[in-house]
Amino acid sequence: MGIRLGRYAVLKHLASGGMADVLLARSDGIEGFERHVVLKRIRPEHARDQRFIRMFLDEARVAATLHHQHVVQVYDIGEAGGEYFIAMEYLHGEDVRTLLSAASRSRAHAPLGIALSIVSAAAAGLHYAHERTGSNLQPLGIVHRDVSPSNIHVGYDGAIKVVDFGIAKATTREETQSGSLKGKLSYMSPEQCKGVAVDRRSDVYALGVVLYELVTTARLFKSDNDYQVMEQIVHGRITPPHARRPDLPRELSDIIMRALATDRDRRYATADELRVAIDQIAARLGLTTSTSDIAAYMRKQFGERPEPWIGVSAEDFASKLDNVPTMIGALSPNASWTEQPASDSR
Structure with a gap:
């Protein structure tokens, strides 16, 4: 996409929600280091709302304190050119x-x-x-x-x-x-x-x-x-x-x-x-299930799906990304198992 947010190269727009855009990005470092992450970026209509920005950053800071095997990891909270974002682990x-x-x-x-x-x-x-x-x-x-x-x-x-x-x-x-x-x-x-x-x-x-x-x-x-x-x-x-x-x-x-x-x-x-x-x-009931059992079930349901950047040339990467699962907080609006958002204020 040719867009950068701080040290992150944006590779793909995944979805947009009411508060933020969700992007797939890559962080590059020395000696060929790279890490693929998901960025949540405040949507333009909220970018100048100081109360919203404060809430976004406060809650990002709370999430960033959480380090547990069953909680998504927040890596970074940043700002670039007036755009605020959160970087978190990509979940495959x-x-x-x-x-x-x-x-x-x-x-x-x-x-x-x-x-x-x-x-x-x-x-x-x-x-x-x-x-x-x-x-x-x-x-x-x-x-x-x-x-x-x-x-x-x-x-x-x-x-x-x-x-x-x-x-x-x-x-x-x-x-x-x-x-x-x-x-x-x-x-x-x-x-x-x-x-x-x-x-x-x-x-x-x-x-x-x-x-x-x-x-x-x-x-x-x-x-x-x-x-x-x-x-x-x-x-x-x-x-x-x-x-x-x-x-x-x-x-x-x-x-x-x-x-x-x-x-x-x-x-x-x-x-x-x-x-x-x-x-x-x-x-x-004899139903204790291991991580490998769950992985086998996922393969049975969805097939073998390597990470989208594995074994793909840079030229083919953008087209490969069209098949990236867009999971991060309800990113698949057309899924048949729909959820009703609560938009009311009381």
Whole structure:
């Protein structure tokens, strides 16, 4: 593309969201060093909004403190020519929304062990973020607030990562955390729908929705009317997963329903409690799944897909990039497993 942002050569525009453009880029160094990254760049219409820039940078700084095998790594926060951006690791794989779309098209559930492993890993990454402390050793109070299938990534190597802490809130910051709707509507907790203060249990709820959908291959909350979706969530109108899938172990159904409790005091208190419950039932049912098992499943579903720059000449690189998976926080707007964004303010 011939565009540079600081030390990054932009190779491909991947997608545009409401707040940022997402770009594939390369960082070059001495002795032939290079690293491929994903850049999130503030969209031009927000580039002069100082309040927005401050929010973008504050939340990028929070994300940059997270270093965990199940959380996407933020490498850099920068500015070039008045353009602010975040550089993060390139993830070679698919988001869970794409996995759900493939399962729905094939009319076959994802293997139960795979589903449990994905959500267990995501829970581990979220718990790490929830527990993160600042330099003063006080909790940062990080809540993701946008846990959904498009924000959980499964690599072709079997690695699982939570991505896009772009609307994560550190509750120690001065801005109020209540009064606005942020995230994808169908994965919001009842308290998010009500516009009240949220804590880590909202992420537990959203992860419960993801697990429900992974094991049933069915949308939990869906309507053409946003109000009806919110009403279903707030009033807890949920068909138990074992009623949709009779072969599902009742104990697993109960775990999911506890994560989806309308009253957050009745949910798992932490993402780690949910992870432990998932791991225990996986062990009892003989469904413990390794990273190599997940990688094999990804190959079966999507074929062999090397990174787009492997074995490709510079001249062919641009055309090769047309096949790059565009996963980073819901980058595939045409995926059949759609998610409703929440655009309301309350």
